Amino acid sequence: MAALSSRRGRGLLRQAFFLLLVRPFLALVIGLNVRHPERLPRSGPALVVANHNSHLDVLVLLSLFPLRLLPRLQPVAAADYFLRNRWLAWFSTRLIGIVPIERGGGTAHRDPLAPVEAALAEGAIVILFPEGTRGEPEVLGPLRSGVAHLLQRHPQLAATPVFLHGLGKALPRGEALLVPFFCDVVVGDAHRWCGDRRRCLAELERELTALAAELDRPEWN
């Protein structure tokens, strides 16, 4: 009972954080142009798969959903980075609601995807950045196989690809100074297990590239 009420309290804090800080900040400083928001999943378990260029990516993705779905949204993030000290760990788990995973692949004893599967089993909408890292700003890196493994293990699970543009210009890796830019979000159609891991990844990559092609992206080099 106590656990339940503290969990509800945590959910309220998280909702207040997004309602009062994150959303007004994104609306004023960034400004989002969202295409096809109707394609986003409306219930869990589901996967949302996005390209990754900036720490802002996760705030933007979490803000795309109605506030009441916020408790269900769980972004996957690297434990070694986001739990590296008490304050960051509190912020990451309480306010952002991350599922921490170990980077660098599994061992014979530990399956790195186990925490993600546990969240999915509870009906979460899991947000995943299959590039694994923010990498070069505004460049789509190679996708890692974790998402394909998840789709293989849960053939009924759908992964919705989302392409983000501009956030890597606003706040790229290695920069602490935020420079305002309007940003684009393009949501694609959901993908399911297609029978082959490599083909699944190639399909998702193709889809993200196709979503990027919907936009007029000015030169930035």
Place this chain on the structure above:
Amino acid sequence: MTLPPTPVLATLAAILVLLVIATIAAAVLARRHPGPDATNLQLRVRTWWQMVSVFAAALLVGRTVSILFFALLSFLALKEYFSLIPTRRVDRRVLFWAYLAIPFQYLWVSWEWYGMFLAFIPVFCFLLLPVRMLAIGATEGYLKAAGTLQWGLMTTVFSLSHAAFLLILRPAADPARVVGPGLVLLLVLLTELNDIAQYLWGKAIGREPIAPKVSPNKTRAGFLGGLATTTIVGSLIGPLLSPLGTAASAGASLLIACGGFVGDLNISAVKRDLGIKDSGTALPGHGGILDRVDSLTYTAPLFFHLVYVMERWQTYGGSVWWRP
């Protein structure tokens, strides 16, 4: 909170009545001829409601809020511009400094520092932003980067800030008289009216394109019809809203009609150069912020300087610039 003079309130009330009529007309039209055109018209009118509400509220609450409103407008327009144009990765921090010009420019307005207001962007930003770029030292694409940066600041910050400077003008003969809100309302109302009138006259009787290469939808009849409409309305409401007489109001209206037309074409040419149709999606039915303030980037400075030379103002010549 002191309310603006009665003519300002009456004009705002008249605009509300017009919006109600437009809303009903759009709804009737959507009933009779459903389709994408009617839906777009309804969307446009709905966005007009939002824009008018924000503008009217900014004007009614008082001087600081009105100035902040124009600062926000400049910020959104500059952000849209920087998001549309090709920029260099190395200039990310330079763009940050360019954004910082906005609070300063509007601070000069609020301080009534006329000389600095005029010199800050065309002189100091023009000279100093390249210094930041030189510190980075990338020369490939340097001229294009420095040029587009300054163009954006001039268009979205310097030009638009003239609307805010109108707000703080005080007649030298009677400094206690509040004329700013009336002048700003006159400028914005005539600019938007001219946009709408040009569009409607063009749709109704327009045939010959006036600038086929830049904006094929603009017609000679549209331009002249807008000019006539704006001049008639302007000479009627100008004397009510501002210290200008009927003849001066007619002159100001002509200037706004011509300036608004050029400002519109100016942004059209930029969009054509960049290969885009709308500057953004911030204002549903209208496009982006730049699509809406394109005319104002020309009419605001032109109208301001006309008004500035027609009367003697307390800040004239920069003699009184500090008034905390």
